[in-house]
Every structure is written in structure tokens, then in C-alpha cells.
Amino acid sequence: MGVGGNFWDLLKPYARKEGFDFLRNKRVAVDLSFWIVQHENAIKATHVRNPHLRLTFFRTINLFSKFGALPVFIVDGTPSPLKSRARIVRYFRSSGIELASLPVPEEGVSAERNHMFSSHVQKCVELVELLGMPVLKAKGEAESLCAQLNSEGHVDACITADSDAFLFGANCIIKCFCPNFKEPFECYNMSDIEAGLGLKRKHLIAISLLVGNDHDIKGVRGIGLDTALRFVKAFSEEDILNRLHEIGKGNTSQIPIFIKFEDDMDMDGNSLNRKQSHCSLCGHPGSKKDHMKFPCEFCVTKADEGCQRKPEDFKCDCFSCDMNRKHKEKKRLKNWHTKICHKIAEEPNFPKNEIIDMYLCNDNASDGPHIVWGKPNIEMLIDFLNFHQHWEPAYVRRMMFPMMSTIFLRDMTTTTEETMLFGQYQFDSIERVKMRYGYQFFVVKWKHAGVNISCKVPLKESSVQQDAIIELDETVDLLDDCDVPEIHEDSGCRFLLTDENMDLVGAAFPAEVKRFWQDQELKRRKNSTSRSQENEKSPSPNSRSIQLNITEFYPSTKVKHRQSKQGGGESSKIADSQGNEGSKMKRKMSSPDKIPKSVRRRLLFD
């Protein structure tokens, strides 16, 4: 929960959307309880065996292999007595039980969390340790240790949605962490908050005391986030907590220094103000009688006229009046502060030193920070997951392959020994470049070193069968998409394909990367050559169609026309004689060359 009110909304303008590569090579502190609660809320509807174990497993592998982060897991310790009481109050409030029947635990006694939750945390701790991740236990809240590690430089960021972490001293919080990266990381930096809001760590602690927090839900009555923000900003960071102490003791004369300082100046101005009398006609200093005769210096009029009458909304801008207005403003501000101080003073036992000490404590670890990332214990991990999740060893090895390949590539950057991955696989080649989340990855090919043909077939069948069993047993979770390496069979050898970070592969096998790019360049040149040839050879794709002929649709009417001609000839013998006369006349005038055609037409009519 963290700070009460809409604290995250207050910080919203300073959120940064970070890209996929933000976590690469960063040490991040993870609040394990937050993950477990998040898991169970997300998968409450579906029936999955031990969701907290399954999702912790896949999330850790994703965080380590895909995002390239170095996680440090933080476990909650014993909660403070105040937090226990606050949690009980919260439970009663949400369940609707009458508040009067609230049991009051003994002072100083803290209630443990419920047994099932503790058991889940314990199992996840065991799993995470088998994966080789460091696990630290906090004295109190996990985010307090996350924040301490962040401020001391042991980790680069905290993954938590609890705004308390800033009060505990964190510098960088990743609030929204989506494992399949459908949304970018929502990241908050303390430096942005200081620059934008003008709030430092102790300011935030003061705000939480006033508004409410995990340990004191109600805070001060009548003070919300806006009021608290305005009040707290008036004091410096070093001074704010001491002032709250003084106010809590009943000393309501605690006024911010700049108001008091200007108040002293106002005293002089105020005494000066009393000497000045103002004319009722024009509103300027002076007397009305004098201004009737001679214009005052403020009214710019001719010498022979008196002062002008002042307008209705006139405000005198002489020095004393200006000081008077400032004095009133300061007085109003002082009254507001006094009212706030009274509200604070009315709160019993405010502020609680336990809460302040808790926030400012720099010793949150049960023991000294010991952060080392080791190698996963594969055999014990297989036994653990076989017992709790009923997973087959082959399945566990396959799921672990991306993590092991990442560790292998990291080791290759420091050592020159040619070691085997899982004792079986070795680096073969770079298959291709792959785009994921807008970033480029190398698809790396891992070759199975053993040439034992007899054990190959049973292993493959077992793997395929295992996948079928898993799909029947578990629903596909959308929170974490798993990077399952592809199995590739080629001429008797067995290969696995994984997506690896380009920089990591470049650091581990620089010669291979160089060779890969050269091959790519060669392929590209060859491809462009073949494409240009293809362009020359290929005819237009539209030439495949066959053009039809118009005469196939509309038949010729030649025969019909001839018949109509003959019919016309028969029915017009009288007109024919007239035509003959016309022809005779024309025959005399026309040249001899045309006679045969005309005669032929005439004969055709006959």
C-alpha cells in the first residue's frame, strides 16, 4: 500500500517508460512477497499446481536470461507491531465487521503472517536459491531492504509497486514490470521527483505521516495529500521532521522562517502605514481639503484643476498600501499554517517516532549484505521441481536451457576454457538474426556433443510426450511467456536453438560473430544479383491472360444484309426507273474509269 491517498498519482507525471533493454546487466532488488501476492491474484480463477513456484521459476529465468538482469530476492522479516495493528484494522474495515469488536493486541506484540503464505515464501526462497540467485532477509519490510541496497549502491533498481520504497531511501523504482513486455517498464527516479516536485526523502516521510501509511492508516484528521504537500513544501528537508515534533508537542507557533522574516518587515511597514492618511476623493495619500485646491502628485492633471474622483475598484499603489496588502497576505498564510498546526496538535501521540525511525533506519538486513550470483544446482532443482510440480527431468533441463546458455556465454567472456553446457552441448554457430520487442537477437545453435545414437530416440519421444502431458496438466499462462528452445535434427546430430543477446554473444565468441556478418554480407550480395536477374527474365505477370475477340460475341450480319438488299430491289421497280435516269445523266459527266463500278452496282440491283 505505501503512502496513503493518491500518492502514485502525484508521482505520475515523472514516470519514465523504459525500453526492453533497460534491465540489461543491472542488479535489481525484487520484493518476493509482492511477486507471490501478484501471482495468486492473477491466477486465482484457473487451476494450476503451485502457481507461486511455477511463476517464480519462469519469471526468474525470464528476468535473468531474456532481460539480462541480475536479480536479488528480498524476503519480508517480522512486521512491526504498528503494521500488524494496521493490517488488522484494514482487514476489519474491508470485511465489514463492526470496528468496535476490534481485538486490541498487546502493545509491542506483532502478529505473524498466515501460515500458508509463509509456507509459500519459504518454498519460493528454496527454489530461488537452487537457481543460484542471492536471497536476503529483511528485518522488517522487504522494500526497506530493497531501498537500502539501492541507496547504498548494491543494486541499481527496485522492482516493487510499494511507494514506501522512496521513503526508505530508494533512488529508482520499477513499478510496472510486465514479463512478456507488452508494456514498457514504468520507472520512477528520486532525482526526477526532487527536480519536479521539490520533495526530498524526509519531505515524503512527513507527507506519509500526515496523510497515512502502512503503519498508521488514518494519518492526521482533515489533512489530505494536497494540503500535506503544500504544508511540507514550506519547510526544508532538514527541518521538517523537527518541526512536526514541535507541533505535535503543542507548540503551534511553529511558522516557516520566511513567513516570520517577512512578518518583521511588515511591522515596520505597518507602523509607517498608520502615519499616512488618504484622501477620500482621489484615494491617494493626503487630505481631501488639500487635494481640492492643488492636485496631488499621483493625479496627473493640470495645475488649475483639483484631483479626479477615484474609480470604483480603485487600488492605491503607494508604498504603504502595497506593504499593507503584503502584510495581509502573510497574515492569511500564517493563519492557514496555524490552523494546520492545530489539527496536527490535536492528533494524539503524533508523530510516532517508531514510524520515523523505521523509515530512516539504514540497518534493515538481518545480516550483512552478501550478494553473489552462483550457478544453478541442476540436480537438486530437478528433484525439487519433480516433487512439487511433477515435472520430468528432461522438461526441467529444457526450461533451464536459456538460463544456462546465458551463464555459459557470460563465463566465456572471462575464461577461455571450452566447457560444455550441461556437460553435453557446445557452441556450434549463429543461425540468424531475430527481431523481438523491436530488438535484434542472435539465434544461436548449440550442438549436442554426444554421438550416442541409441539414447537419442527415447529422449526425443520422452520430450514430446512430456510436452503433451504439460499442456494437458497446466493452462498456458499469459503473464510469463516461456522461451522454449527449439529442437533441431540435422544429419544425425541434435541441436538446440536459443535467442541470445547480441552484445553477450559478441563478447563471448567475437570470431564467430565476425564470420556470421561476413556470411550475411555475402548472402545479401548474392541475393541482390539473383533478384536483378529475376527482374530481367520475368515477363509481365498479366501476360498470362488470353484476350478474347469481339466477333465471338457479336456475329456478322452479312448474309442478312444481302437478303434485305434483294428485298429492297424487288419492291422498288418504279423508283428504279428514276434511278436509271439519274445514272444516265451521271454517266455522261463521269470519267470512263468509274463506269464499270456503277454499272456493276446497277446490275446488282437488277
Added chain:
Amino acid sequence: SSTGFSLQAMDSSHVALVALLLRSEGFEHYRCDRNISMGMNLNNMAKMLKCAGNDDIITIKADDGSDTVTFMFESPTQDKISDFEMKLMDIDSEHLGIPEAEYHAIVKMPSSEFARICKDLSSIGDTVVISVTKEGVKFSTKGDIGTANIVCRQNTSVDKPEEATVIEMNEPVSLTFALRYMNSFTKATPLSNTVTISLSNELPVVVEYKIAEMGYVRFYLAPKIEEDEEDTKPQV
């Protein structure tokens, strides 16, 4: 004929056909005692008609059995009279009978828009697929550099009737035509504001431009058949 002056012409490859009709009512003076069919070389006819002024009165005369046709041009003030006599051709009459057909789809649209579509598509490919569905009429082409699709939806809500696109469809139609002929057809755009495109599956398309109240010019174009039968089915 007694009903009017009609003309029919076909290209040398027998792919396209044009039919022109000028009704008798459109002429100031029209007389035809008997049906005559005359073969004319259109190039020569164009040369003759070019000698007329824009505002001249044209009289076309032909005698029965004669092998010439006379074009007479009079200036509006009748102070200049020209007399041109053109020789006729002896064409073995290949007059094509065009039956009146009912079409699956009739698209009426602005002629300038149709001309623009044919011009744009011919820069991409040399074949156009005209598909008419209830959504509208789609003109598609495909070439070496890519593909192009132009969809015209029905819009009868415009203020001017000649700017409307009206689609009557009994049945979806999809036909393929050579764009070269389509572009030649669009040279008739100045004759009319609107163009009417009539389509039936597996029949020639009719692109019709009306000539005021006088008549029309109709272009008939035989479709293309795709060699692959599989391509034809999805288009329908």
C-alpha cells in the same frame, strides 16, 4: 436508316468495337428514302471534316448507287460554301449484330473520374479487373512494380446529378480487360459528363457516352480470360 445515322467500327485485331448513333430528330433536316450502307475510311473522313469551321453547318449527302459521299460546309453567314466529295470504300460488309442485353451490373459515374482511373491504373499495369459488388465498384491492376486498387462507392447524395456514382447490381461481376483500349475509350470524355459502364460476366463491357439528346457513342471491349482457373473463382 430512317431512324438516324449510325456508325460501326472495329479495330484491326477485332478486340474492340465502337457504335455511334445520331438520331434523326437531332438533325435540322434529315431525309432517307432507303437504307444505305457506306464504307468510309475514317482517316480520310477526318481530313474532310477538319476543313469545316467550328460553327459551320454541315450537310452530308449521298446518292443511291454512288461511290462518293458529299460533305458540304456553310459558314453561319452563308457567305462561304465548301463542297467536298469523298470516295467510298467497298467493304465486304462486316456489320456486327449487337443484341439488346440485360446486364448484371450497370455503373454510372462522372466521365472525368473514369478517365482518371484508367490513366492512373495504366501506369501500374496493363490489365484492369473491374469488380462490382454491393460495396461498390473496384478497379484493380497488377504490374511489375506492384498493385493498385481503386474503389468507388455509390454516392447519390451529391448536389449535382452528373457528379453522382450510381450502381445497379443484379449479380456480382468481375471481368478483366486490357487497359490500352480503356484509355482509348476515354478520349470520348468531352462528349458527356457521365459515362455508363455495363457489365455481365463473360460478355464484353459496354462503355457508353451519350451525345446530348442526339444519340450516343458506345464502346464494346471483349474481356480477357485468365489461364488459371483458380484465380477466377476468388474474384467472383
